[in-house]
Amino acid sequence: MRDVNGQFIPAEFILRSIDFAGQPHHAIAVRDLRDRRKAEEHIHFLAHHDALTGLPNRNSFNARLDKEIEPHQASAQSFAVFCLDLDRFKEVNDLFGHAAGDALLKRIAKCVTSVLDRNQMMARLGGDEFAIIATNLSSPSVAGRIAENIIEALRIENESSTTASFVSTSIGVAIFPNDARDGRGLLTHADTALYRAKTDGRGVYRFLEAAMGVEVRDRRMLEHDLRTAIARQEFELAY
Structure with a gap:
């Protein structure tokens, strides 16, 4: 639809055939879809963007x-x-x-x-x-x-x-x-x-x-070994 200012409004039209006063008529329902479109756009935005920073x-x-x-x-x-x-x-x-x-x-x-x-x-x-x-x-x-x-x-x-x-x-x-x-x-x-x-x-x-890759891998392996060393009784007192 177009409003009085010429701007387009997304809308849904539903048509039904009815009998009225013994004569066939068409009943048309018009639904403004602006709020629905805004909600859909917001859902789409949130699916692809971070909610805090945008x-x-x-x-x-x-x-x-x-x-x-x-x-x-x-x-x-x-x-x-x-x-x-x-x-x-x-x-x-x-x-x-x-x-x-x-x-x-x-x-x-x-x-x-x-x-x-x-x-x-x-x-x-x-x-x-x-x-x-x-x-x-x-x-x-x-x-x-x-x-x-x-x-x-x-x-x-x-x-x-x-x-x-x-x-x-x-x-x-x-x-x-x-x-x-x-x-x-x-x-x-x-x-x-x-x-x-x-x-x-x-x-x-x-x-x-x-x-760098070698250093990072070696450090992470060392961190992993340290985390499990106590449970495995792998530490020895040196001094």
């Missing part, structure tokens, strides 16, 4: 990541996957409460997306974990500049923040096709580089290096 969620990120593989293979161009998480985010929740933590996550999302262009996608994977896809890179150094811009934007954000010491992020970067040729591998490698960034002092970014 960023795409993990499912949307993975779908976009898989979608970028084929065209970049065909064009022989590279793209980057960034993994980010906030440094000492748990301290924000513990000291200021979860409401402050939620507000911080929203501020981080707004701050970082402000330095990305329309071809770059930021998603919230869960908790304080975020990820970014940057496509059609001329060289890996471009990914480095993107990471530097993010860190600098957060540094500026610190100056107006009441929780300035907590608003920083560590970033791990993996490059297609150098580091992996599938989405899952790229995300895993970016997460490995993120682990290195956090051990190197936080508030920095690191590219994946071949040795």
